[in-house]
Amino acid sequence: MAKKVEFMMGNHAVAEGALYAGCRFFGGYPITPSTEVAERMAERLPQVGGRFIQMEDEIAAMASVIGASIGGVKALTATSGPGLSLKQENLGYAMLCEIPVVAVDVMRGGPSTGMPTGPSQSDIMCAKWGTHGDHPVIAVTPASVQEQFEETVRAFNLAEKYRCPVIVLTDAIIGQMMEQIEIPEPGELEVIERPKPTCKPEEYLPFDLDKDFVPLAAFGSGYRYHITGLHHNSDGFPTNDPVLHTKNTKRLIERINKNYDDIVKVEEFMIDDAEVLVFAIGVTARSAKHAVVEARNAGIKAGLIRPLTIWPFPEKHLDKILSKNKIKGIVVPEMNLGQMTLEVQRVARGRCEVEGLYSLMLDPILPAEILEKIRRFV
Amino acid sequence: MARIDIRLGGSGGQGTITAAAILGYAAVYAGKKAVQTKSYGPEARGGAARGEVVISDEDINYVKVLKSDILVALTQEACDKFVVDAKEGSIVIVDDFLVKNKPQGNFKLYSLPIIKTAAEDVGKSMVANIVTLGVVNELANLIDYEKLEKGVLSKVPKGTEELNKKALQAGIELARKAKK
Numbered sequence A: 001m002a003k004k005v006e007f008m009m010g011n012h013a014v015a016e017g018a019l020y021a022g023c024r025f026f027g028g029y030p031i032t033p034s035t036e037v038a039e040r041m042a043e044r045l046p047q048v049g050g051r052f053i054q055m056e057d058e059i060a061a062m063a064s065v066i067g068a069s070i071g072g073v074k075a076l077t078a079t080s081g082p083g084l085s086l087k088q089e090n091l092g093y094a095m096l097c098e099i100p101v102v103a104v105d106v107m108r109g110g111p112s113t114g115m116p117t118g119p120s121q122s123d124i125m126c127a128k129w130g131t132h133g134d135h136p137v138i139a140v141t142p143a144s145v146q147e148q149f150e151e152t153v154r155a156f157n158l159a160e161k162y163r164c165p166v167i168v169l170t171d172a173i174i175g176q177m178m179e180q181i182e183i184p185e186p187g188e189l190e191v192i193e194r195p196k197p198t199c200k201p202e203e204y205l206p207f208d209l210d211k212d213f214v215p216l217a218a219f220g221s222g223y224r225y226h227i228t229g230l231h232h233n234s235d236g237f238p239t240n241d242p243v244l245h246t247k248n249t250k251r252l253i254e255r256i257n258k259n260y261d262d263i264v265k266v267e268e269f270m271i272d273d274a275e276v277l278v279f280a281i282g283v284t285a286r287s288a289k290h291a292v293v294e295a296r297n298a299g300i301k302a303g304l305i306r307p308l309t310i311w312p313f314p315e316k317h318l319d320k321i322l323s324k325n326k327i328k329g330i331v332v333p334e335m336n337l338g339q340m341t342l343e344v345q346r347v348a349r350g351r352c353e354v355e356g357l358y359s360l361m362l363d364p365i366l367p368a369e370i371l372e373k374i375r376r377f378v
Numbered sequence B: 001m002a003r004i005d006i007r008l009g010g011s012g013g014q015g016t017i018t019a020a021a022i023l024g025y026a027a028v029y030a031g032k033k034a035v036q037t038k039s040y041g042p043e044a045r046g047g048a049a050r051g052e053v054v055i056s057d058e059d060i061n062y063v064k065v066l067k068s069d070i071l072v073a074l075t076q077e078a079c080d081k082f083v084v085d086a087k088e089g090s091i092v093i094v095d096d097f098l099v100k101n102k103p104q105g106n107f108k109l110y111s112l113p114i115i116k117t118a119a120e121d122v123g124k125s126m127v128a129n130i131v132t133l134g135v136v137n138e139l140a141n142l143i144d145y146e147k148l149e150k151g152v153l154s155k156v157p158k159g160t161e162e163l164n165k166k167a168l169q170a171g172i173e174l175a176r177k178a179k180k
Helices: A010-020 A035-048 A058-070 A081-096 A124-129 A145-162 A172-176 A242-257 A282-297 A315-324 A340-348 A367-376 B016-029 B076-085 B114-122 B125-140 B145-155 B161-179
Strands: A005-009 A025-028 A051-054 A075-079 A101-109 A115-119 A138-140 A165-171 A178-182 A266-269 A276-279 A302-307 A309-311 A329-334 A353-358 B004-011 B033-038 B048-056 B068-073 B086-095 B108-112
Touching: A005 A010, A005 B016, A010 A035, A010 A075, A010 A101, A010 A145, A010 A165, A010 A172, A010 A178, A025 A035, A025 A058, A035 A051, A035 A075, A035 A172, A058 A075, A058 A081, A058 A101, A075 A081, A081 A101, A081 A124, A081 A165, A101 A145, A101 A172, A115 A172, A124 A165, A124 A309, A138 A145, A145 A165, A145 A172, A145 A178, A165 A172, A165 A282, A172 A282, A172 B033, A178 B016, A266 A282, A266 A315, A276 A282, A276 A367, A282 A302, A282 A329, A282 A367, A302 A315, A315 A340, A329 A340, A329 A367, A340 A353, A353 A367, B004 B016, B004 B076, B004 B125, B016 B033, B016 B048, B016 B125, B016 B145, B048 B076, B068 B076, B068 B125, B076 B086, B086 B114, B086 B125, B108 B125, B108 B161, B114 B125, B114 B161, B125 B145, B125 B161, B145 B161
Parallel strands: A025 A051, A025 A075, A075 A101, A101 A165, A138 A165, A276 A302, A276 A329, A329 A353, B004 B068, B068 B086, B086 B108
Antiparallel strands: A005 A178, A101 A115, A138 A309, A178 B033, A266 A302, B004 B048, B033 B048
């Protein structure tokens, strides 16, 4: 059967992906260039028995999705840079309290109110370190309207599987543009449902520090437990014990790190015999792919590494390529002043040159600019 | 068909972004790949506005228009601003009345009364963007007419179907005469 192909806006595809994944709650506060996610959810959620609420601000919006998720419902919020800043406190809360939620950040120029309509990729580090304390983060980075849909589904799956918030880190170009999309049939993409606890309610330890995961019981399902942003014991009550603080923090980080292979997704394009690599995400990766094709046409052995998961950082992938191939240099184009480049340099450990290509011009970096950098390494 | 970069330039309110979106939709409906992007900022408030769409049979990597294969300029400002990015040998279409200083260069220039046709022959100047689509598709032979018409009719407000059909036809006629 011919697939259903549509011509859809990137932000709408995020909303449709969320619905496909079983999201039935959206709490948000409108902000350019993300508002179309909220608009689509406002229209669609009532059609599928879900709830939409516009909160008084981004802080409350993040709180509302946490509340919905503890209530047992898959929940989404969407925002842009200023809103991502405001959501950080509650994102940290969701991390420590192990609450699955998905937050979309459609990146625009910052800091502060910044450039409301100007595309950017400057929240890469904010997504990782915006909230304080040692913590794990999963962030996915779509680069097409199709991926806006699919990566949102994956974000929900990862959130449910690893009991943590997941950020969909996209940009104002991918979010605002229209492109063809094949809408997957129900059942075509994996959708992970939240497991329910099987123990007796009185034996339930919602944050069992001796286990990687415990199913999150929905409030109102008969399992009564305490939940707090203070460091807590297995039963959820606060503790000041530094040993437990260490144990739990490491547990939360380790359970993401040891599932690297399941979480981290990378597209590797023409890397088998590559001598020069381009490392790029989102809209910039599309410029990079264009440049790599042009480089190949000119006889230059170039390849592209395109992370679809930027956090955890795809260091195993990069490390493997660097230990296998003789790489002369890596070009890191990004629409900021060098946030990913430092990470690539860290993983490269001096094995090859790493050169950033930065732009704050609010337009995609041109393939010709990337090609020029590639040429410098050959 | 390799990628065709199309830039529709005019002033804010002329519907160039809508036209680009309709063209992208029709192309996808016809089985092609398409990406439509827009630009914000001061351009959206009366200055030189542009709708951009890239159409291809292959995967489209770079999402915006690089150098245009087809440029439409409905105002002098849009013409002056965007004509420098027209490819050699490409198609440049300007509104005959509003673009007084005709652009010169190594491209095929069509100076056509697009807005006048919309206002007088079709009866409403606001359908100039649909007249434009008819012109573009006829000159560049992008999409089957049926698919384009279906694309247009499914994206315009209910009750304006006949008007837009007429506008599309008028655009095609303009282009046919110009080709002779």
